[in-house]
Amino acid sequence: GQQVMQIPQYQHVQEGEDFTTYCNSSTTLSNIQWYKQRPGGHPVFLIQLVKSGEVKKQKRLTFQFGEAKKNSSLHITATQTTDVGTYFCAGGTSYGKLTFGQGTILTVHP
């Protein structure tokens, strides 16, 4: 079945440093989504990418979808303590199911 691998599993940064998490799928995706889970919370939708090579920005967050629609990345510029949490990518198929990556746990030291 479809597998979605996400790295790194953990990332510790100093406040102000940049952060990137990467996602790779074993199959071509129809879309990829990113979710954020705050400590003790539930996953919350951030963004969806659909087009090959698509790049979207949300303030300090930049999301990319690879040309082959099999990989994606999330980059945070100048991290803040409010960025703490687990970031998940989720690969979507045309059937409406998502396959989640393992998540990257981001810790930001002030």
Added chain:
Amino acid sequence: DADVTQTPRNRITKTGKRIMLECSQTKGHDRMYWYRQDPGLGLRLIYYSFDVKDINKGEISDGYSVSRQAQAKFSLSLESAIPNQTALYFCATSVGNIQYFGAGTRLSVL
């Protein structure tokens, strides 16, 4: 998201007991999902339902069953709980590809 309500929020049970986790939503979405979250493994799909008469197994359905009582209600049962079912369980609904999660149920099986 308060529109997706999970009960109970926490549950401790013993090996061999039957338990039910409940999920209700006021979003009016047809699609509902059950996931479990384990450290380092991300979110894994247990069962999903695209409408009241549609139930599908996810990647880890063994030991679980579900019931879609109405569009708004989707319950997950553990027929005979075992310790390795200790996890955080999330219910989600979706419209299009975007998923909306409940607050989660933390289950411990002793």
